Amino acid sequence: MTTKSALSQHFSISQASLLRIGIFIAFAALVIFPLFTVSSASFYQRASAGKPVDLAANSVLSTNASRLSFDSARSAIAPFALMPQATPTPSIATFESTCVTPDSEFNLGQEVCATATNTGGSAANRRISWVDPSGFIRQVTPIAADPEDDHFTIPTTPTSTLSNGQVVNNIGNWRVNIISSRSSLVASTGFVVKDPANATADLSVTKRAPSNSEQVAAGSNGSFDIFVQNSGPDDAATVTLTDHVPNNTTFVAMIQTSGPGFTCTTVPDGLGNITCTIDTLATGASATFDFVYTVNTGTAAGTLIINTASIASATTNELNNADNSATATASVASGGNTGTCTLTCPDDIVTAANTTDGNNNPGAVVHFTPTSSEGTCGTVTTDHCNDCFFPLGTTVVTTSATTGDSCSFTVTVTETGSNVTISCPANQTADADSTCTATVTVGTATGTGDNVTISAVRSDGKPMYDCDVNGTNCTRRSTDDPFSAGVTTITWTAYSHDTPGPYQSVADEESHRTGSASCTQTVTVNDVTPPLITAVDQTVSADANCQAAVPDYTNSVTDNCSCAASDNSQDCIGQHRITVTQDVPAGTLLGPGAYPIHLTANDGSSNNGGAGNTTTKDITFTVKDTTPPTIQCPANITTSTDPGLCSAVVNPGTATATDNCDTNPTVAGTRSDGQPLNATYPKGTTTITWTATDHASPANQSSCTQTVTVQDHENPTISCPANITLEPTCPSGAIATYTAPVGTDNCPGAITTRTAGGASGSVFPIGTTTVTYTVTDASGNSASCSFTVTVKTPQAVIQNLINSVSASSLSGTQKNGLLAKLNAALDALNKGQTNVACNKLSDFVNSVGTLISHGDISAAQGNAWINSANHVINTLGCTNNPCT
Structure with a gap:
């Protein structure tokens, strides 16, 4: 080769x-x-x-x-x-x-x-x-x-x-x-x-004895780790985890260590079961538990502590029943052991070579059914690992119990093809980065x-x-x-x-x-990176009921590897799910104040012995009253000045206010003229600004305005002089002098004007002239008075002289002579004989002067007659003296 x-x-x-x-x-x-x-x-x-x-x-x-x-x-x-x-x-x-x-x-x-x-x-x-x-x-x-x-x-x-x-x-x-x-x-x-x-879900449960509980001494506590999960595709409703208390033990506690909250019983039921329930186990959600027990005193060494857990939904169909139960075993480390044991090994196995070992020797990785046991066997051990490499040829596998029973079976690996060997690179371990990869x-x-x-x-x-x-x-x-x-x-x-x-x-x-x-x-x-909680302190305003709902901060959690429980995207199929608990729960209604919110997030990873990576964070949720009170002003007021005064006594009332948080907000009014609310109100419009203030910190305020309008409807007063009668002193008439009247009013600013007739010191024509004065106040109210200036006609003056002479103390020829001259003048004037009239009046003046000089009449009386006669003479134009 x-x-x-x-x-x-x-x-x-x-x-x-x-x-x-x-x-x-x-x-x-x-x-x-x-x-x-x-x-x-x-x-x-x-x-x-x-x-x-x-x-x-x-x-x-x-x-x-x-x-x-x-x-x-x-x-x-x-x-x-x-x-x-x-x-x-x-x-x-x-x-x-x-x-x-x-x-x-x-x-x-x-x-x-x-x-x-x-x-x-x-x-x-x-x-x-x-x-x-x-x-x-x-x-x-x-x-x-x-x-x-x-x-x-x-x-x-x-x-x-x-x-x-x-x-x-x-x-x-x-x-x-x-x-x-x-x-x-x-x-x-x-x-x-x-x-x-x-609805269909794939519920599963796995169980193991942690390394510190694989052997437990009698009278000591041990534990089993339980992991449950819903792999979907739907949420599982009314889920129950059932764990049977093992024989020879006493139940201590069922402690949930991660995942959405289950409710667990604390005392075994009549069948010796502890149950944990949850209304809904969402797709991708998982939870872990510690089942804690005490090995009963006197339990023999080698006794197996067999613990079985199962999970089921009462209403959701199960996709795969094969993983709905799991069993883990521990053994008792102290005490004696008695009884009989029967071991049953699997059948012999023959398989073809499919791999090589670390030294390139051909062989096969073989799986065999574990040996079953009945009776009291103590610790059962097999001298060859399962799912491990077996070399070419026949290997005898022996299983034995501490009580003495044993059995064996063979694994025969046959050679296939030419002698090929392969050597794998070393296994590698690394930590995931922020993208969940390495x-x-x-x-x-x-x-x-x-x-x-x-x-x-x-x-x-x-x-x-x-x-x-x-x-x-x-x-x-x-x-x-x-x-x-x-x-x-x-x-x-x-x-x-x-x-x-x-x-x-x-x-x-x-x-x-x-x-x-x-x-x-x-x-x-x-996956060694814990979840990231990005929630930060938050301040919100209270609503109309003086409350605010706590937000859902669970969606502020992200993880480099795990998906949110609600994420059903394609990328999250089969991925670990983040579980987040929030204390205080989302939706809780709180009044004004600062509240600590505690968040705990677990990524559901296999790190930390299957407990996953956990992050906690505390933030402060603050509710503030930022809503100002609602204020309602009294109605605007319109009134008249009090008699003789330019003001009025007014009761403006009081504004009313309500607030979302304060049952008794403070209400105060301020006048635009700076006077107290109970002072008299002057003519015109005075604005009252009403302000409501609650007891928040800082305080919230709202305002409204009310107007108080005082109107002047009272007329001013005015008094004219008496009527005036004058003799004419010139052809135009006579100059009349008088004191011009001035009106008075309850309010300042009244103005008096002459609205008819001549001014004092002016020439008034022969006849009667009406003089009118009008006073008008600032509000448009007015009052008037009138008097007459009468300038007599020359005929009337002559007639008055005739009457005065006739009534005088003169007698005989003196009186008759004066009257004759006056009557002649009046007759001539009536006939339009002005010069004749003037001449007769002049004769009258001379005669009166003689009488004065002789002492027949007083100078006062005589001079008055002379002045009247001269006034007529000047009025008729016989002389050219100015008007007087």
Whole structure:
């Protein structure tokens, strides 16, 4: 057997061959390079696990059992193949039936459209495969175009029976893939199928005894870890976790350590069960519990403490009953042991070699059914691990009990093909970064054998080789795609051949295989990053009821790996879910004040022994009263001034106020004139500003205004002088003098004006003139008074002289002589004989003067007669003296 290096795994070139092509070796060195048979991804089908693949009627997938048994891709290189060229990455996505609207959630009976792009068309010889939740291929369609639409109608029933009689689920998580001609995975996407008439969930429970409780001394406490989860596709309603208290123990406590809150009983029921219930366990939600017990005193050493838990929903259909219960076992570390024991081993096993060990020795990884026991067996041990490597030949496996019973069975591994060996790179462990991935250098497996080629398959489906559009001319990537959190396995396979390459086709390469060996490398990426809580202190205003609802801060949590419980997107299918608790709960109504809110978030990861990574954060939620009071002013007031005053006494009332938080806000009024509210209100409009103030900090205020209008409707007063009678002193009349009246009012600002007749000191005409004065106040109220100025006619003056002389003390000829002159003047005046009248009046004046001089009349009387006569003479124009 010849051992090949990595550069010569695909071609075995003899010396004779080198001689035959000697002159071309330089050219060959440039264009020929080795090719590893490559897997770009794992193929989603059960055939790789030894289960049948059910094919739709239109499937073109080969039913050749040997081809279906491989979960890797194999390619051969043509002679003088060129280096691979970069090509667009194929992708596939799901849509509703018209292939227009993206969709990843469907119901039974609906049609799904899958659109594949960058496929390379028919030349790439690729196909679209539809894989059900159980891993069976339901339909395969050749890709004839780029892009290519393919349609699949989901069965109308929750389950289907395949052609091999297998009953599989139609509800749950489906995959639709682009696969190569060798059935290796090129691209993949997922979608969820639900039954709208019957909610369905996949509830599961796992249980283990932690390392510190695998052996528990009598009289001591032990515990079992319990993990429950709902993998969907629907929320599970009325969920009950039941845990039976083991024999020889006393129940202590059921403690929930993560996840949405369950309600657990504290005392076993009549059947010895502890139950924990929750109304709804959402899709993707999980929870963990510690079941604590005490081993009863006197329990014999080696006694097994067997603890079984189960989970069920009272109303939601269960998708997979196989994982609805789990059992874990511990043993008693002190005390005695009695009784009998019967062990029953599994049947002998014969299998073909399928891998090599660390020293490249061929063999097989074999799973066997664990030995069953009855009676009191104490500790049961098997001298060979399960699911482990067995070498070629026959290995005896023995199981024994501390009580003395034992049994054995054989595992025989037969050789297949040529002696191929393979050595995997070392397992790798890394911490996930902020994107929930880690870049890991995994290396490359090495193999020995005849004309060996090596392929690799990552369990996450990501490629490890770069190939051309036809899936050939593949080279190992220098840097692998990042690994997601969790455990990713890489299955390395070495194939031996009876002739060296190159091979003309995939079928040609497969026909020359003589043996294979596989090994598995694990890459463990730990999620060590706790969730991030971005909620911060928040201040809100109280509502009309003086309350505010606590927000839901649980949606402020993000994680590098886990998804929110409510995130049903395609990327979150099968991912861990973030669980968040909030104290005080969202929606709680709180009054004004500052409240601490405690948030706890767990990413549900497997870190910390399955407890996940936890983050806590305290923030302050503050409710403030920012609403001002509502104020209602009294009605505006209009009134009249009090009598004799320019103001009024007014009671304005008081404003009223209400507040959302304060039952008794303060109300105060302020006048625009700065006077107290109970002071008299002046004429005009006074504004009262009413302000309501609550007792918040800082205080809130609101205001309204009220007007008090005092109107002056009181008329002013005015008094005129007495009527005036004057003799004319000139042809125009006579000058009248008087004191002009001034009006008075209850309010300042009244104005008095003469509205008729002449002013004092002016000439008034002969006759009667009415003089009117009007006083008007600032409000438009007014009052008037009048008096007359009468200027006598010359005839009236002469007549008054006749009357005065007649009434005088004169007698005889003195009186008669004066009267004769006056009568003559009056007669002449009446006849229009002005000069005659003036002459007679002049004679009268002279005669009166003589009488005064003789002492017949007083000077006062005589001068008055003289003045009146002269006034008439001047009035008649016989003289030209000014008016007086």
